[in-house]
Amino acid sequence: MSGSAITPWVVGNWKMNPMQADAQKLIQELKQRLADQHISKERCRIGIAPISIALLSVQQQLADASVEVMTVAQDVSRIAGTGAYTGEVSANLLKDSQIDYVLIGHSERREIFADNAQVVAEKVKNALAAGLHIIYCVGESLEQREKGQAEVVVLQQICDIAAVVNADQWHNITVAYEPIWAIGTGKTASPEDAQNMHAKIREGLSQITPAGARMAILYGGSVKPENAVELAACPDINGALVGGASLNAESFYQIAHAFAQTK
Incomplete structure (x- = not known):
């Protein structure tokens, strides 16, 4: 089933950027752009994923935006609740601060910080238990693609979390396909290649849950x-997880506008 009737999401992943003053300026510019030319949440849902120390300040700045802009955590601890875990931020603490959305499984977390399948599954389980909505990232490396393993790798990453997601929790998950070889390189999969992978992901999800057709x-x-x-x-491309282009308010707005106009 095509996802053409699904409301798209465009989420800006700021990664380890920018400095505080630049972040405040960026948010103000985005709010002004949205005020000048409204994008309704029925046409496209918009989110910003700032660094962890800016989550609450960004959330506060966005509170009076002319349209709803979600504040998204870039990651979450594998540990639930509270306790003696220096440097960690749990799903429960995010929820307590009204941060309702979180990225899990981003390739940079998997590759640089050793978030293996077990760690990712623990994060997903805890996030869902705390009532968070997850943007779950999957994707293959250039080597895996060149070996013809792309679909197998990506679908396995979906299966990695299936055991910890209850039947009634799949509606709280959005999937983000990010070919690792195209992140921050300026390269991008062709629309045909991206669509083919998205269709395979939807097919795989639909074999796991009836919600797959609507995710x-x-x-x-x-x-x-x-x-x-x-x-x-x-x-089957229902939005974008935007990296570098989200650090420019006009570029990010234009991407959101493209999805709002097309879908």
């Missing part, structure tokens, strides 16, 4: 205003 699947490989319209036209 948003975002694309996260160097999305820019220049390629957003083509990507948005693909039936």
Whole structure:
């Protein structure tokens, strides 16, 4: 089933950027752009994932935006609750601060910080138990793609969390496909390649849960205003997880606008 009737999401992942003054300026510019040309949440849901120490200040700044903009945590601890875990932020603490959305499984967490399948599954389990909505990232490396393993790798990453997601929790998960070789490189999968993978992901999800046909699947490989319209036209691409382009208010707005106009 095509995801063309699904409300798209466009989420800006700021990663370890920017400095505080620049973050405040960026939010103000985005709010002004949204006020000038409204994007309704029925056409496209918008989110920002700032660094952890900026979550509450960004949330506060966004509170009076002309449209709802979600504040998204970039990661969450594998440990639940509270306790003697220096440096960790649990799903329960995020929820207590009204941070209702979180990225889990981003390739940089998997590759640089050793978030293996077990760690990712623990994070997903705790986030769902705390009532968070998860943007779950999957994707293959260039080596895996060149070996013809892309689909197997990506679908296995979906299966890695299936055991910890209850039947009634799948509606709290959005999937983001991010070909690792296209993140921060300026490269992007062709719209055809991206659509093919998104269709495979939807097929795999639908074999696990009836919710699979209705789940948003975002694309996260160097999305820019220049390629957003083509990507948005693909039936199973239901939005974007935007990296570098989200650090520019106009670029980020144009990507959200592309999905709002196309879907």
